[in-house]
Amino acid sequence: MLKLAKRISKKAVFGSILFIVIQVFAELNLPNMTSNIINYGIATGDFNYIWRTGAIMLGLTVITILAAIAGVYISASESQKVGRALRSDIFEKVMYLSKDKIDEVGQASLITRSTNDVEQLQFVFMMMLRMLTFAPIMGIGAATLSYVQSPRLARIFFISVPVLIVFLVIIMSAAVPRFKKIQKMTDRLNLIFREGLTGVRVIRAFNKSDYEEKRFKGANFDFMRNNIIAMSITSLLMPVMILVLSSTNIAIVLIGGEYIAVGDMPVGNLVAFISYSSMLLFSFMMLSFMLTMIPQAQVSAKRINEVLAMESTITDGSKTFPTTDFTDESARLTFDDVTYKFHDAEKPVLCDVSFDMQAGETLAIIGGTGSGKSTMANLIMRLYDATTGSVFLNGENVKDLKQYDIRERISYVPQKANLFTGTIRTNMLDGKPDATDEEIWEALEIAQAKDFVEKLDGGLEYQVEQGGSNFSGGQRQRLSIARAIVKKSAVYVFDDSFSALDFKTDAALRYALKEKITDAVVVIIAQRISSVMTADEIIVLDSGRVVGQGSHEELVEENNETYMEIMNSQFREGEGQ
Ligand SMILES: Nc1ncnc2c1ncn2[C@@H]1O[C@H](COP(=O)(O)OP(=O)(O)O)[C@@H](O)[C@H]1O
Ligand SMILES: [Mg+2]
Missing domain, CATH: 3.40.50.300 (P-loop containing nucleotide triphosphate hydrolases)
Known part of the structure; x- marks a missing residue:
C-alpha cells in the first residue's frame, strides 16, 4: 500500500498536516480557557475577563472550523485525484496487456479492482491524510495538557488507556479478517452478475434462470452475512469507547471532587481535565479505527498492484516496418513449425503448423470446434506468441516487430463479431x-x-x-x-466469420474477396467445406494437429480421411437443400 500511497502529492500531505496542526492547537486551547473562565472569571466575578476569554474562544472555534474545512477539502480532493490516476493506469494496463494475462485475472475481477478496490483505497487515503496526523497530535496534546491541569489526576490514564487498547485489539482482530474477505466476495458477485447479463438469453433458453438465481442468491447472501458480522463487530467500538470514557469521567469526578474538597485543585481544572480526557481517548479510537481499515485497504492495494505490475508476455521488438504501404505484392504470411501451449496446459493446442502464403493467395483452415483454429488466428495477430517455432509477416519474425505495426497490417474479423x-x-x-x-x-x-x-x-x-x-x-x-x-492490410483473417451467412451470401462474399483483394494474404477459418473449397491451400486441423494440407483437389485425391469425413457429412446434410 505504501507504494500506492506515494502517489499522494507532497503538497497535499504538507497542506493537510498544516491545517490539522492549526485545528488541533486551536481545539486544545478551548478546555484550558474554559478552566480559566471558571477559575478566574466566575470565581472573582470578573465579567470583563469572561467576555474577553469568551471572544477569544469564539475566534478559536472559527479557526478550528475553517482549518477543518480546508483540511477535509485537501484530503478529499487529493484522494479523488489519486483514485482517478489509479483507474486510468489500470485501464491503460489492461488495454496493452496480453490476452493470456487478462484471462489470468479474469474480467470480473478486473472490473472490481478498477472500481471497488480503488474506491476502498481512495477512502483510506482520505482518512489517512486526516487521521494519521490528527490523532497522534491530538492524543499527545491532550495528554500533556491534562497533565498540566492536574498531574495526580492524570495517573488515571495509566488504567483507562490500556483497558481501551485491550478492547480495541479484541474487536479489531475479530473484524479485520471479515473485512479482508469483502473484495474476493465482490469479485464473485460481479462474476455471476456478468455471466448472468451476457448469457441472459442462453440462461432463459435452457431454463437455467432458477439455477443462476440460486447461485447469485448464495453469493449475495454470503456477502451480506460477512458484512453484517463485520459491521456488528465494529459497531461495538462506539459503545466500548463510551463505556471506557464514562467510567474514566466518573473516576475523574470522584477523585477530582476529593481534591477540590481539600483545596488541592481549582474547579475549572476538573472541567478542563474531563474535556482533555475525552480528547485523549477519542484520538486512540480514531487511530484504532484507522488500523482496522488499513488491512482492508492493504488487500485492495495488493489487488491493484498485481494488475499494475503485470507484464505482458508479449513484448515489442525493435524492427520497424516502413509505415506507408499496407498492401503490396510483398505481402507474405509464414508459419514455421509453430506449436502453441497455454501456460498451464499439459498438451499443446496447436502442433507443428507450417505454411507459406504469398499476396493474392488464400489460406483456409478447417476443423471442428476446439481444434485450434482461433488459436491460429491469435498467433497471426500476435495476441499469443508461439511456444516453439516462428511466425513471419512479410518475411520478418513477428517477435522482432512492434505489436502496433503488426496490427496495422492485419485486418481481423473475430469469431464473435463485435461492434x-x-x-x-x-x-x-x-x-x-x-x-x-x-x-x-x-x-x-x-x-x-x-x-x-x-x-x-x-x-x-x-x-x-x-x-x-x-x-x-x-x-x-x-x-x-x-x-x-x-x-x-497485408493480411486478412476471417475467424469463422461466414458461419452465420447462408450458402449463397457466403459464396458471393468469397467471390468478391478473391476479386477485390489481390495484393494481400487472406486467411479464412471455417467449419464448412463450401467455405474453404476454393482456397489455394487448406489446412485440416484435428485437436491441434495438422491432419491434412493442400488444395481441395489434392485432399480429395489423396482421400484425406478427416477432410472426406467432413465433406461427406456436410454434403449429405446439404442434399436436401
Ligand atoms: N485461455 C485458454 N486457456 C486454456 N485453454 C484454452 C484457452 N482458450 C482456448 N483453449 C483451448 O484451446 C483449444 C483450441 O481452442 P480454439 O483455438 O479456440 O478452437 P477453435 O477456434 O478451433 O474452436 C480448445 O481445446 C480450448 O479448450
Ligand atoms: Mg474458434
Whole structure:
C-alpha cells in the first residue's frame, strides 16, 4: 500500500498536516480557557475577563472550523485525484496487456479492482491524510495538557488507556479478517452478475434462470452475512469507547471532587481535565479505527498492484516496418513449425503448423470446434506468441516487430463479431480513420452488407447499439467483415466469420474477396467445406494437429480421411437443400 500511497502529492500531505496542526492547537486551547473562565472569571466575578476569554474562544472555534474545512477539502480532493490516476493506469494496463494475462485475472475481477478496490483505497487515503496526523497530535496534546491541569489526576490514564487498547485489539482482530474477505466476495458477485447479463438469453433458453438465481442468491447472501458480522463487530467500538470514557469521567469526578474538597485543585481544572480526557481517548479510537481499515485497504492495494505490475508476455521488438504501404505484392504470411501451449496446459493446442502464403493467395483452415483454429488466428495477430517455432509477416519474425505495426497490417474479423456504440460510419472508420464514403460503400458491397445498410434509416448514420445488439448475427458479421476490409492490410483473417451467412451470401462474399483483394494474404477459418473449397491451400486441423494440407483437389485425391469425413457429412446434410 505504501507504494500506492506515494502517489499522494507532497503538497497535499504538507497542506493537510498544516491545517490539522492549526485545528488541533486551536481545539486544545478551548478546555484550558474554559478552566480559566471558571477559575478566574466566575470565581472573582470578573465579567470583563469572561467576555474577553469568551471572544477569544469564539475566534478559536472559527479557526478550528475553517482549518477543518480546508483540511477535509485537501484530503478529499487529493484522494479523488489519486483514485482517478489509479483507474486510468489500470485501464491503460489492461488495454496493452496480453490476452493470456487478462484471462489470468479474469474480467470480473478486473472490473472490481478498477472500481471497488480503488474506491476502498481512495477512502483510506482520505482518512489517512486526516487521521494519521490528527490523532497522534491530538492524543499527545491532550495528554500533556491534562497533565498540566492536574498531574495526580492524570495517573488515571495509566488504567483507562490500556483497558481501551485491550478492547480495541479484541474487536479489531475479530473484524479485520471479515473485512479482508469483502473484495474476493465482490469479485464473485460481479462474476455471476456478468455471466448472468451476457448469457441472459442462453440462461432463459435452457431454463437455467432458477439455477443462476440460486447461485447469485448464495453469493449475495454470503456477502451480506460477512458484512453484517463485520459491521456488528465494529459497531461495538462506539459503545466500548463510551463505556471506557464514562467510567474514566466518573473516576475523574470522584477523585477530582476529593481534591477540590481539600483545596488541592481549582474547579475549572476538573472541567478542563474531563474535556482533555475525552480528547485523549477519542484520538486512540480514531487511530484504532484507522488500523482496522488499513488491512482492508492493504488487500485492495495488493489487488491493484498485481494488475499494475503485470507484464505482458508479449513484448515489442525493435524492427520497424516502413509505415506507408499496407498492401503490396510483398505481402507474405509464414508459419514455421509453430506449436502453441497455454501456460498451464499439459498438451499443446496447436502442433507443428507450417505454411507459406504469398499476396493474392488464400489460406483456409478447417476443423471442428476446439481444434485450434482461433488459436491460429491469435498467433497471426500476435495476441499469443508461439511456444516453439516462428511466425513471419512479410518475411520478418513477428517477435522482432512492434505489436502496433503488426496490427496495422492485419485486418481481423473475430469469431464473435463485435461492434462499438456509435454509427455504422464510426464503426467502419475504426479500421481507417480517413476512409471516404466511397471506400466504405465498396467494403460494404464486398462484405455483402450494402443491401441492408442502404435500407436502414440514415444509411451510414444508423445508430449501432452496445455490442451491435440491434443487428442480427449475420448482419453483425457482415459489418465487422466490412470494417476489416475498409482497413487496407497485408493480411486478412476471417475467424469463422461466414458461419452465420447462408450458402449463397457466403459464396458471393468469397467471390468478391478473391476479386477485390489481390495484393494481400487472406486467411479464412471455417467449419464448412463450401467455405474453404476454393482456397489455394487448406489446412485440416484435428485437436491441434495438422491432419491434412493442400488444395481441395489434392485432399480429395489423396482421400484425406478427416477432410472426406467432413465433406461427406456436410454434403449429405446439404442434399436436401
Ligand atoms: N485461455 C485458454 N486457456 C486454456 N485453454 C484454452 C484457452 N482458450 C482456448 N483453449 C483451448 O484451446 C483449444 C483450441 O481452442 P480454439 O483455438 O479456440 O478452437 P477453435 O477456434 O478451433 O474452436 C480448445 O481445446 C480450448 O479448450
Ligand atoms: Mg474458434
